Amino acid sequence: MTAIQAGLTVLTVLVVPYIVQAIKTKAMGGNTARWLAIAVSALCGALTAMAGGIPTDASAWVTSIFACVGGVQVAYASFKSVGVTDKWLDALLALGDVKKEG
Incomplete structure (x- = not known):
């Protein structure tokens, strides 16, 4: 695995x-969502x-594909367990919502 491939794997995992x-x-x-993550990770x-x-x-091929799939699953489980995906994602998704004052 080259340095570029390792960098792309880390980017994919995050x-x-x-x-x-x-x-x-x-x-x-x-x-x-889990199967979607596996499919996207494999791609x-x-x-x-x-x-x-x-x-x-x-x-x-096997090394790159399994590194991405396994890394994404580990990252997702880790992020989920500490609430990172929920907190950060909720904040990012809320950026597009403009609340109207009534």
């Missing part, structure tokens, strides 16, 4: 939980594997 939580807040339940892992060119070795 960003995907927030995206999935935002979608979950508005449109889906927990189990569906990001595949794209990360191709960051340095298309790998010819199957282990490069």
Whole structure:
């Protein structure tokens, strides 16, 4: 895994939980959101594997994909357990709501 691939993996691990939580807040339940996170993580892992060119070795694909999927699941569980996703996401989602005074 190159430095660019490692950086993309870390970025994926930190960003995907927030995206999935935002979608979950508005449109889906927990189990569906979990499978969406796994699918998005796998896609990001595949794209990360191709960051340095298309790998010819199957282990490069597996390493990148499972690093992203596992990392996102660990990050989401960690963020959720301390309330980071709820607090930060609620604050970010509230930025678009303008309250009208009555």
